[in-house]
Amino acid sequence: MDIKQVAKETSKVLASYLTYQAVRIITDQLWETNPGQAIWLSEFSSTGKIQDGEAYLQEMLQENQEMAFRMMTVREHLVQEVADYLPEMVRENIQKANIDYRRQYLERITQLSSVESNPEIELQTDSEPNPDLR
Secondary structure, eight states, X not given: OOHXXXXXXXXXXXXXXXXHHHHHHHHHHHHHHOHHHXXXXXXXXXXXXXXXXXXXXXXXXXXXXXXXXXXXXXXXXHHHHHTXXXXXXXXXXXXXXXXXXXXXXXXXXXXXXXXXXXXXXXXXXXXXXOGGGO
16 A cells, blocks of 8 residues: 555545635635626536546636636635644544444344344334333
């Protein structure tokens, strides 16, 4: 496993996502100030080019230099705001999700094992108390 390559690819995906977020922010701003330009930006962005943030910005520079510079400024601001929080948040979110998936899996296989080992046992829900346990 090449950790540096994983980090490089993750960084590229994150940059593309921040470009996407910048476009969303700018589009929302334009709806309030210049709806015609908001429509143009929405149409330009709907072609799927935005999946690769760098290629999208290259095309935007060809189409509308002012808009491209605005996007670069907004995404740079976004990365400055979120970069400090990302490592800890990503780590916590992945750990929590993994724990939840493992718990769900264990609950599922435990229920299946109980039913398979004793087919007479019916699974009870919390709303239906088992009269034998009183």
